[in-house]
Amino acid sequence: MLLLLLTCIPALAAPTQASAQSITDRRIEWPSGEQWRRVVLLEDYNTRVVIFGVAVLGVAAGLVGSFTLLRKRALLGDALSHASLPGIAAAFMFAGVMGMDGKSLPILLFGATVSGLLGVGLVLVIQRQTRLKEDAGLGIALSVFFGAGMALLGVVQQMDTGHAAGLESFIYGKTASMNANDARLIAAASCVAILGCLLLFKEFKLLCFDENFAGSRGMPVLLLDLTLMALVVLVTIVGLQAVGLILMVALMVIPAAAGRFWSERMWTVAGLAALLGGIGGIIGAASSALFPRLPSGAMIVLTCTALFLFSMMFGTARGVLVRLLRRRRLNRRVRKQHLLRGLYELLESKPANKQAKRNMAVPIEELLSIRSWSSTQLRRTIAQAESDQYLVQRDGTVRLTQAGYAEAARLTRQHRLWELYLISYAEVAPGRVDRDADDIEHVLEPELVDELEALLDQEPLRIPVPASPHGVIHEASDSQGQHP
Amino acid sequence: MNWNWQLDGWIVAAGMLCAVASALLGNFLVLRRLSMLGDAVSHAILPGLAVAFFISNSRSSLPMFLGAVIVGILTALFTEWIRGVGKVDEGASMGVVFTSLFALGLVMIVQAADRVDLDAGCVLYGAIEATPLDRISILGLDVPRAAAVLFGVMIVNLLFVVIFFKELKLSSFDPSLATSMGFSATVMHYALMVLVAVTAVASFESVGNILVVAMFIVPPATANLLTDRLGRMIVLSSIIAAVGAASGHVAAVVVPTWFGFRSTTTAGMMAVMVGVFFIIALLFAPRQGLIIRWIRNRALSLQILCDDIVAYLYRQQERSESTDTVPAANERELADELFAKRWQLRMALLTLWRRNELTLDENGYQLTDNGRQHARELVRSHRLWEQYLVSEASLDATRIHDKAERLEHFTDRQLRDQLCDATESPSRDPHGSEIPSEQE
Numbered sequence: 001m002l003l004l005l006l007t008c009i010p011a012l013a014a015p016t017q018a019s020a021q022s023i024t025d026r027r028i029e030w031p032s033g034e035q036w037r038r039v040v041l042l043e044d045y046n047t048r049v050v051i052f053g054v055a056v057l058g059v060a061a062g063l064v065g066s067f068t069l070l071r072k073r074a075l076l077g078d079a080l081s082h083a084s085l086p087g088i089a090a091a092f093m094f095a096g097v098m099g100m101d102g103k104s105l106p107i108l109l110f111g112a113t114v115s116g117l118l119g120v121g122l123v124l125v126i127q128r129q130t131r132l133k134e135d136a137g138l139g140i141a142l143s144v145f146f147g148a149g150m151a152l153l154g155v156v157q158q159m160d161t162g163h164a165a166g167l168e169s170f171i172y173g174k175t176a177s178m179n180a181n182d183a184r185l186i187a188a189a190s191c192v193a194i195l196g197c198l199l200l201f202k203e204f205k206l207l208c209f210d211e212n213f214a215g216s217r218g219m220p221v222l223l224l225d226l227t228l229m230a231l232v233v234l235v236t237i238v239g240l241q242a243v244g245l246i247l248m249v250a251l252m253v254i255p256a257a258a259g260r261f262w263s264e265r266m267w268t269v270a271g272l273a274a275l276l277g278g279i280g281g282i283i284g285a286a287s288s289a290l291f292p293r294l295p296s297g298a299m300i301v302l303t304c305t306a307l308f309l310f311s312m313m314f315g316t317a318r319g320v321l322v323r324l325l326r327r328r329r330l331n332r333r334v335r336k337q338h339l340l341r342g343l344y345e346l347l348e349s350k351p352a353n354k355q356a357k358r359n360m361a362v363p364i365e366e367l368l369s370i371r372s373w374s375s376t377q378l379r380r381t382i383a384q385a386e387s388d389q390y391l392v393q394r395d396g397t398v399r400l401t402q403a404g405y406a407e408a409a410r411l412t413r414q415h416r417l418w419e420l421y422l423i424s425y426a427e428v429a430p431g432r433v434d435r436d437a438d439d440i441e442h443v444l445e446p447e448l449v450d451e452l453e454a455l456l457d458q459e460p461l462r463i464p465v466p467a468s469p470h471g472v473i474h475e476a477s478d479s480q481g482q483h484p
Numbered sequence: 485m486n487w488n489w490q491l492d493g494w495i496v497a498a499g500m501l502c503a504v505a506s507a508l509l510g511n512f513l514v515l516r517r518l519s520m521l522g523d524a525v526s527h528a529i530l531p532g533l534a535v536a537f538f539i540s541n542s543r544s545s546l547p548m549f550l551g552a553v554i555v556g557i558l559t560a561l562f563t564e565w566i567r568g569v570g571k572v573d574e575g576a577s578m579g580v581v582f583t584s585l586f587a588l589g590l591v592m593i594v595q596a597a598d599r600v601d602l603d604a605g606c607v608l609y610g611a612i613e614a615t616p617l618d619r620i621s622i623l624g625l626d627v628p629r630a631a632a633v634l635f636g637v638m639i640v641n642l643l644f645v646v647i648f649f650k651e652l653k654l655s656s657f658d659p660s661l662a663t664s665m666g667f668s669a670t671v672m673h674y675a676l677m678v679l680v681a682v683t684a685v686a687s688f689e690s691v692g693n694i695l696v697v698a699m700f701i702v703p704p705a706t707a708n709l710l711t712d713r714l715g716r717m718i719v720l721s722s723i724i725a726a727v728g729a730a731s732g733h734v735a736a737v738v739v740p741t742w743f744g745f746r747s748t749t750t751a752g753m754m755a756v757m758v759g760v761f762f763i764i765a766l767l768f769a770p771r772q773g774l775i776i777r778w779i780r781n782r783a784l785s786l787q788i789l790c791d792d793i794v795a796y797l798y799r800q801q802e803r804s805e806s807t808d809t810v811p812a813a814n815e816r817e818l819a820d821e822l823f824a825k826r827w828q829l830r831m832a833l834l835t836l837w838r839r840n841e842l843t844l845d846e847n848g849y850q851l852t853d854n855g856r857q858h859a860r861e862l863v864r865s866h867r868l869w870e871q872y873l874v875s876e877a878s879l880d881a882t883r884i885h886d887k888a889e890r891l892e893h894f895t896d897r898q899l900r901d902q903l904c905d906a907t908e909s910p911s912r913d914p915h916g917s918e919i920p921s922e923q924e
Contacts, residue, residue, distance in 0.1 A: 069576050074579050125766070132514070132709070133517050136519045139701035142520075143523075147755020148752065148755070149752070150694065150751060151749050153752075154740075154747070155740050246527070250580075253575075254583070257572050260572070295591060298588070299587075305580065
């Protein structure tokens with residue numbers, strides 16, 4: 001998108017004069033060294049205020065957002081932000097009638113809070129008392145309250161008290177023009193929210209993961225739920241007037257979702273969400289200061305999104321690449337085990353004594369006929385097994401080493417014990433048992449193998465590897481598919 | 485009221501068309517737990533508008549429309565991708581996608597601020613009041629452009645719902661079964677998403693995206709509380725949407741005058757009116773309404789208390805026959821024995837008196853003949869249940885009282901006869917008390 005932007009803008013610009021830059025020239029200018037230094041060292045007062053305010057808000061929103069995410073209420077902030085509008089308009093009207101300053105921030109915030117809480121209450125009633133789901137409740141509260149707000153604003157325009165201009169922009173926010181009082185208010189609310197989350201961390205965690213268990217342990221589940229909602233209201237309403245509706249939703253959702261990719265532990269997820277929220281806020285606000293024509297709220301959102309995408313790809317717990325690597329490692333292990341077991345079964349079928357079998361070389365072509373391996377894949381698997389010193393490759397043949405033979409025997413034994421178990425206890429037909437055993441043998445634990453032995457009354461030393469309950473198939477057309 | 489059919493009529497028409505078009509698709513969004521997707525699509529179309537402007541270098545309708553629709557579809561695709569590949573909760577992935585796209589749109593628009601006069605207020609609030617001013621001629625008729633576009637969208641949505649009703653129904657309730665029956669639930673899902681995007685985009689310029697979100701969700705949710713059948717739900721939601729839109733404009737014109745103002749925002753009042761309909765259904769729906777359920781519970785509670793009173797008096801009378809005391813009870817005694825609040829007790833006593841089952845004399849409350857018969861039936865039910873629970877369900881005699889106490893209130897003559905047959909007509913219950921006969 002940015003490349004497209006850069007390409008289009010010069011064509012759109014009016015022709016420039018030879019010596020002067022046209023007023024319509026909107027190209028993104030790379031900041032000078034002086035500009036870099038001023039931003040990085042926070043020399044400008046306004047930059048300092050904005051970055052501080054947004055960073056603190058990001059931390060609080062990330063922390064609270066991690067709980068709402070786990071509670072599957074990620075969009076609660078969105079509904080709340082919209083639901084606050086009638087409260088703002090009503091507060092203005094009330095203040096006007098009472099002769100007070102309608103634009104007074106505490107009055108507007110109070111109205112927004114009451115309205116937001118009513119919206120949350122409606123969501124809870126809908127969820128608990130009807131068969132409608134939570135997403136419907138959120139949507140209803142969001143749209144109906146916002147519609148009421150629009151209607152009230154239409155009335156506000158006609159009031160004699162005047163100076164209603166700018167009331168609408170309350171929910172659009174003014175990140176770049178945040179002042180010190182705004183930053184202090186945000187800091188105070190954020191501290192309350194952070195403190196509340198830390199003090200009630202254990203209770204919130206239990207509420208998120210197992211609500212019924214929390215109830216059975218005597219915790220006041222409904223009260224905790226309302227407290228968590230109240231913290232969401234606090235952060236959202238205070239942040240709303242400073243940074244706007246969309247940025248508030250983004251801060252509540254994106255850092256928490258990003259943190260989730262890095263850990264399965266609640267402390268770490270919450271901490272990372274707070275950290276990512278803070279970092280996203282700082283980088284976004286700073287980049288907006290560096291590039292004068294980029295809106296700060298939007299830049300913060302895009303920075304958080306970039307952090308989210310990075311986390312989604314590279315997160316150490318649930319990232320896409322990490323899961324991909326785990327799957328590939330598992331597939332490689334499975335293929336190697338198949339190779340060893342195939343070799344063992346092939347040697348087993350040879351008419352020779354045991355010691356001679358152990359050292360017998362097997363042509364690779366013969367291996368290919370056992371399973372539906374591709375030649376390239378088989379050679380690669382052989383190379384892996386060779387590096388593990390399970391086998392030696394020479395002149396188109398492979399031979400098991402002593403360690404390889406032992407491992408192959410262990411794998412085959414494990415496979416057949418499981419087959420016997422499936423036949424004896426799960427009543428799987430012998431003709432189907434090979435595939436079913438193949439699905440699970442790779443993850444059998446030694447303790448489980450011991451249990452299988454005891455269960456099947458097999459003496460370990462008497463029959464080291466039980467005979468296969470079905471014949472080993474050699475023709476390629478009848479071979480089993482590889483592990484799915 | 486200052487009503488001009490040429491202006492107000494078209495405003496109502498546009499609102500109704502938008503509302504019905506949205507409600508038709510909204511049923512399936514609500515059933516699939518995708519209610520917020522309409523909101524997400526509405527917010528996310530901003531970059532589509534900006535890109536369409538850059539490419540076409542004009543603000544004509546069609547490129548902007550296509551750009552917005554494409555981004556609306558991308559919103560659904562990205563949401564699904566993040567949810568599937570990233571294993572993120574649906575709401576969270578929706579939040580990530582639409583806030584990011586909205587922010588991206590903001591950046592692009594700011595970069596070209598002097599060439600695009602898209603206004604955030606217009607996106608949110610719309611300008612339905614201005615609908616009648618932009619007219620085109622169709623078949624000789626002079627109609628507003630917005631009304632014509634919305635009519636087309638409504639027809640398309642209606643055809644989609646009617647033609648694919650079976651597929652939509654099945655894929656909403658059981659996607660796996662739908663896929664195994666030969667049509668892909670995923671295809672139906674994305675077809676629905678395309679139409680959601682088209683509807684949102686077609687509506688937003690005239691009515692604003694908040695009304696679209698309201699109409700996507702509130703009429704279907706209201707209909708869901710009123711009926712259990714999908715076909716009826718769709719029809720009901722369309723009716724609710726249309727009536728909500730019409731009454732919304734009327735309310736926008738009328739209600740502010742009660743407080744000394746002129747009219748207010750029509751789109752806002754339309755959302756409020758469907759909200760009012762929803763609240764009414766929430767409270768008074770025939771089976772799920774909160775107030776209806778409360779009333780039903782209170783009636784049941786009263787009936788049970790009445791039963792307990794007459795049964796108590798009957799047992800007192802039984803005891804008095806063996807001890808030669810006068811059987812009677814006063815209000816305080818009844819309240820203590822039956823753990824009832826005084827006001828509840830008084831209401832129950834009044835009900836029994838009105839039914840001619842209870843009388844009050846100098847010694848206290850007494851049963852009339854009607855009351856005695858009612859009480860006999862109750863006590864007989866209670867003791868038959870106790871006998872049945874001991875002899876047939878093998879429960880210990882010390883643990884049967886509470887169960888019988890609950891079951892006696894819902895036992896009629898036929899069930900008592902069955903219990904009597906099953907336990908071979910016992911004359912005494914496990915505690916040794918006599919089981920009264922059905923008739924004296």
